Amino acid sequence: MSAATSSIRTEQSRSRTPSVSFGSELLQSRIGAHLREQRCPSCNSIVYTRRHSRCGVCEKELPKSFLFSRAEAEKVHALLKTERQRHKAWLLRTETCGQ
Numbered sequence: 001m002s003a004a005t006s007s008i009r010t011e012q013s014r015s016r017t018p019s020v021s022f023g024s025e026l027l028q029s030r031i032g033a034h035l036r037e038q039r040c041p042s043c044n045s046i047v048y049t050r051r052h053s054r055c056g057v058c059e060k061e062l063p064k065s066f067l068f069s070r071a072e073a074e075k076v077h078a079l080l081k082t083e084r085q086r087h088k089a090w091l092l093r094t095e096t097c098g099q
Helices: 002-014 024-031 070-098
Strands: none
């Protein structure tokens, strides 16, 4: 089993894709929004996304201040669209390399 782990690590180290940190600073810089932990006023659970208008736990309506502004929402939508296109291109590349 350690041999398999070793070979996987070797393959990852040879990868041409640079490692990227997905910390809050990167996301914040890409969408231009200040990120902070917010909790639902009704059930005190963590609000994991600012894209939805309801709490994921208790289903209560969240305050408007919790949601992305229109400009932030458009940036998030554009970012997701770009990342989907990049992923699709990557899948096509890996399929052609594997044949």
